[in-house]
Amino acid sequence: MSIAWYLVVSALIFCIGAGGVLVRRNPLVILLCLELMLNAANLALIAFSRMHGNDDGQIFALIVMVVAACEVTVGLGLIVAIFRRRLPIDVDQLRELQG
């Protein structure tokens, strides 16, 4: 399969993830959609790494996975803190940053 096919799949997944971030209101699902977008970027990185026959792109993808894991832990910590305060788990209603 030519590299362009992988890039098209990557673009589709990225757009689905972006749509999810825009449409969904549960912060948990928004985090999942962010994961989708990061994975789409990973697929593009690895496709280009294959295209050039150079594995630097794969290292980049690994680092992106590390950053995604960090983002998940902090994001889930925030959601747990929101839940502890009995606030609604809905991004439309969470409008204030004050504690």
Place this chain on the structure above:
Amino acid sequence: MSAIVFFIAAIGAIAGAIGVVALRNPFYSVLALVGHLLSLAALFLLLRAEFVAAAQVVVYAGAVMVLYLFVVSYIGGGSLQQLTPGGAQLRGVAAAAVLALFAELAIAILGSGLQAVDSDGAPYVTGFGTPAQIGEALLTKFLFPFEVASLLLLVAAVGAVVLARRRAGTTLDDAERDAAHYITPRSLFSGTMAEAVGTVRTPEETVEAQR
């Protein structure tokens, strides 16, 4: 053969992605993301990225998704309120924005000046993408990013613990609390956070406060 595997994996990945966005229950969204990640790992294997595919399955589909499942089951589904009238219009705007984004990306791919994009990629060299080669690159050429990544993970772990720890007086329905509200294995007045905030007082302090 590789074309068949590619189409199965690609359809699986896209179906998983749609499932994440479309399913109402966050629990099923997480399961759809697991399917998506496994399909994506198959695509990585087709692209000769063995190590990244293995890391994807073990770290992502394994560990990170278990973390998600814990939080989803801790929080529960929760009933969301109805969409406000403006919300339906915003949904249309979101669809238009996503379509525009996809059109832009498609133009970028189709109109790309890169000639190799239409090829199967560079000729395969033995050892490309194996753990040995990735490990060597990480510990020589990319040592600094590797170390910074470990520091980032440490900071994120500490940050998550600080964010999610139990704090006294942080719930909105805080009535005046007495010591009996706190179910704690520690004996009272032994330096808990509730005492530090001042919601629990020793008898002596109560007498002091009343004076």
